Amino acid sequence: MLLVNEQTRQAVPLADILDTDRLLDDLKIINERHRPRGAMVAEVLLSLMRNFRYERAPQGLGMRALLKVFDGHTGRHMGMTKQARHPWRVLLIAGMWFQDLFNYDFRRTEMCIIPYATQMGEISFCAYNTGMGWRQIVERLHMNATTAEWFKTRGRHAIYAGGKAVPLASPVGSPFNILQSRPTQMESFGIHDSR
Numbered sequence: 001m002l003l004v005n006e007q008t009r010q011a012v013p014l015a016d017i018l019d020t021d022r023l024l025d026d027l028k029i030i031n032e033r034h035r036p037r038g039a040m041v042a043e044v045l046l047s048l049m050r051n052f053r054y055e056r057a058p059q060g061l062g063m064r065a066l067l068k069v070f071d072g073h074t075g076r077h078m079g080m081t082k083q084a085r086h087p088w089r090v091l092l093i094a095g096m097w098f099q100d101l102f103n104y105d106f107r108r109t110e111m112c113i114i115p116y117a118t119q120m121g122e123i124s125f126c127a128y129n130t131g132m133g134w135r136q137i138v139e140r141l142h143m144n145a146t147t148a149e150w151f152k153t154r155g156r157h158a159i160y161a162g163g164k165a166v167p168l169a170s171p172v173g174s175p176f177n178i179l180q181s182r183p184t185q186m187e188s189f190g191i192h193d194s195r
């Protein structure tokens with residue numbers, strides 16, 4: 001995770017200005033104590049102050065500014081800032097283990113902590129979006145129309161780029177005509193909608 005100054009383009013890794021290992025240990029202890037919300041917030045603030053490396057922080061990014069950035073980034077629930085954007089921005093690059101049918105790991109899917117809401121209820125992001133095809137099944141079951149069917153019955157909406165309408169007409173019979181009905185991926189596997 002980086003903090004990047006929007007104006008100067010200076011980038012600072014969060015671990016350079018915070019002792020993240022000790023901070024995470026503190027947060028674990030604070031969470032396990034199950035104290036009232038006010039006490040927990042105070043303990044978190046004290047831990048942040050204890051783990052902030054003042055000597056490594058760039059000019060303009062003190063403890064108060066860092067708290068405002070975090071407050072703005074997390075929906076302003078701490079009430080420390082009135083604005084969501086600050087000169088210092090958070091840049092997070094996260095990676096996930098991509099799973100296909102040939103390397104699908106049920107243990108990895110069980111550990112997924114990202115909830116995803118679907119028409120069938122809540123499911124983990126990993127289970128919904130990986131190789132087993134659950135997403136296609138859920139979307140097919142609750143689909144009102146395919147894109148091609150929608151365009152046939154309701155027409156296409158205008159698309160604009162650079163303030164000008166983009167022409168989208170393709171000749172009838174063209175191999176690239178998106179209005180032509182093609183079998184879905186699920187139909188190619190022999191799974192058909194029961195409606």
